[in-house]
Amino acid sequence: MQQSQSNSISLSSVQIGAIAVAVIGLILGLIGATSDADHFFQVYFLAFLFWLQIALGCLGVVLLLNVLSSPWGFAIRRIAEAGARTLPLLGVLFLPILLGMERIFPWAKAGVVVAGNKGLFMTPGLFALRAIIYFAIWIALAYLLTIWSYSQDRSSDPEAIRRRAHPVAIVGIILFFLTTTFAAFDWIMSVEKGWFSSVIGWLFVSQQILSAIPFAILVLGTLWDRPPLAKVARKQVLIDLGSLMLVGLLLWTYLSYIQYIVIWSGNLPEKIQWYVTRSAGGWEGFVILMAIFHAIIFVMLIVPGLKQVKSVMLVIAGALLVLRFIEMYWLIMPSMSASFAPRWWDLALVAAFGGAFWAMFLWSLNSNPLIPVKHPELPKALREADDDAQAQIAI
Template sequence: MSAAHNTELHPDEDIKMGALSGRLQKIAWPVGILALAATVILGATHGDHFHRFYYSVLIGLCYCLSVAVGALFFVIIQPLTRSQWSPVVRRIAEILTTTFWPVAALLAACIIIPMLAGSAGPYHHWVHPAPDDHILHNKHAWLNVPFFAARIGFYFAVWIGMSRYFFKKSREQDQSGDPAISERLRVASGPAIIVFALTVCFGAFDLLMSLDPHWFSTMFGVYYFAGSAVAIFSTLALIGMYLQRSGKLARSITTEHYHDIGKLMFAFVFFWSYVAFSQFMLIWYANLPEETVWFQPRMFTSWSSVSYLLLFGHFVFPFLFLLSRWTKRLRAPLAFFAVWLMFIHYVDIFWLAMPEHTPEGASFHLMDLTAVVGVAFVCIGWAARAAAKVNLIPVKDPKLAISLGFENY
C-alpha cells in the first residue's frame, strides 16, 4: 500500500446525495409498499391461513437483515484493525446499518406481534408441539413465544444501539475533526465485536434454525454470518458503482478500493464454503438421525437441485473467477459477480427456510418475490433518507488521505 496519489479530497468532488436521495425515495417507497401489499393479498388468497406468507416474509427479512448485519460487521471491524484503505467506503456501510429499523419494524408487524396475539407464524413446530414430543417440551423454557419475542427485541436493540453509536461518532468527527474519536471507536470496537458475534449467532439460531426445533448445529450462526459478509461486500461494490455513475464520489473511490472489496468478496465466498462444508461433513460423518434429518429433504427431494446450485453457484463459479486479479479490478466483471452473489445469497436463505414449509420438494411462489422486493425497497428508501443527511465520505477522518491515495501492490 502507498499513499502517493490523490491524498486530498478533490474540491469538485460531489459528496452529498442531494436530489439523488429524493429520486431514490420516490421509487423505493411506493415499490416497497405496493410489493408488501401484494404479498399480503397473495398470502390471504393462498388458502393456507397465511402459512406460506410467513415463510416468504421471514426469508425476505432475513435476507435484508443479512446486509445490515454485514454492514455493522464492516463498521466495527475497521477501527478494530486500524484499517487505512476503507474510510472512502465506510460511510456507505454506516448508512446501511440504519436499515435495522425497517427490518425490525416489519419483523414485528408481520411475525412477532401476530405470534404474541396467538398465531404460530412460521414456528408452528414449537409453538404448538405434539403432546408426546418430549424434546420440544424439554426446550419449552427457551422456545416459547414471550421469551422468543423478548430475545428478538434484545438482538435488534443491541444492533441498533451499536450502529447508532458508531454512526453518531463518525458524524461528530465530520464536524469537529477530533482524531480522539477514532481512538474511542477503536476501544469500543473490541467489546462490540464480541457482542456482535454472540447476538448474530443467537439471532440466526432463533430466526432460522428454530424453524426445525428438533435439529441443531453450533455452526449455523457462523454460516449465516459468512453469508452476511458476502452480501455486504457485494452491496458495497454495487452501491459504489451506482453512486459514481450518478456523479458522486467520482474521484474518491478508485479501482484500488474495488480491488480490495473484490478480495473480501472472494475471501468470504471461500469462508462460506468452508463453513458450509464443515457443517455438512461433520453431520454426514456422524450419521446421527437427529442431525441428518435436516439434510434429508435438501438431498433426497427436488430441493437437491437447489443444493447443487449453491455448491456450484455460491462456491465453484465465483471462486474460480474472483481468483483472478483482473476480475476484481475491472468494473463490469466485479459488478456481475456482485449481482450474482446477491442473487445466490437469497437462494441460500431460501434454501435454509423454505424446505421446512414444503419438505416434499422445491417450491417457489410469486409472494416469495414480492416479499423480498417489498422489504428490500423499503430498506433502500430508508437508507436513501438517511444518506440525504450526511456526507457520503467521512471528510475529517484522520486516515482519509491514506485511503484516497491507497494502492494495491
C-alpha cells in the first residue's frame, strides 16, 4: 500500500511538471505568434497531429487487446488505455485549428474554388463536421472500452465485461480504420493543393503503430519495477513489443515506398509536386535522416538477443518517436514554406502540446492499477510467463 502511495506521488509530480511545460511552452508560442501568426497555426497543427498519432495508436492497441489477450498485451494495456483517454483533450485542442483553417489548408483560403466533387467535400463546414464525427467515434470507443476495463478491476464477474467488450472492439476496429483514413485525407493529404494518395490512410495507421508502441515501451520501461506491472514485465514482453515495432516499421517502409513508386511512375504534375517540394530546400535532409535512422533501427530490431535488452529498446523507442516528429514535420511543413525555416519557438509549442497530453495521460494512468488485475485471461498469461522463466533457468 505504501509502495503504491509513493508511486502516485512521484507520478503526480511528473504531472505537475508536464502542466508547467504546457503553460511555459504555450506562453513562448504565443510570444512567437505575435510575429508570425500563420506559422503559429501551422506548427500548432503539426504538434496536434504528432500527439494525435500517439493517442490514436493507443486507441488502436486498446481495440486490438479487447479482441485478443497475450502477456505483452497485459504489460501495455493500461498504458494504451490511458493514452486513448487523452483523445477528448486533443478534441478540444483541435478547435483553434478550425479558427486558423485558412492559414493551414490551401482549399480553405478565401477566394479559392476547388473544382469538381472535391469542392463539395472540402468545405470548411463539412471539414468541421467530419472532425466532430471522427472525434465522437474515437472518444466513444476509447471511453466505452476503458470504463469497462477499469470497472472490471472491481467487478464480481470480469468474464461478462470481457464478453461485452469483445464485439464492441471488433466493430470499433472497422470504424477506427474508416475514421483514421478519412482523417488522414482531411488533415495530412489536403495540406498540399490538389495532391492525393490512396495509401495515405494506411500510412497514417502505420505511423500510429510506430508512435504508440514506442510510447508504451518508454512508459513501460520507466515503470518497469512498479508493483502490479512488475508481475507481467518480463524479457519476453520486450521481445514481443520489439517484434511489433519491427512489423510496424516494415509496414511503414512498404507503404511509404509504394506511395512513392506509384507517384514516381505516374509522374503526373499534380501528384509529383508533393515529392518535388519535399526533396529540395532543406527538406531532403529530412528524407536522408529518416532513411538512415530507420535502417539502423531495422538492423537493431533483427539482431537476435538485442530486443531483450531494456536500455536498447528504450533508445530505439525514443529514436522512433523523434523520427515520427521529423516525419510529421516533413509531411506538413513543406506545403507551408518552400524551404526549411524553423522558428525558435516551434519546439516550445510542440512541447506545450506534449505537456498537456502527458498531464492527461498520467492522470488516467495514475488512478487505476497498472495492469487489469481481474482480467479472466491474466492468470493464464502469468502462468505462461512463469513457465518461460522457469524453462530459461532449467537450461
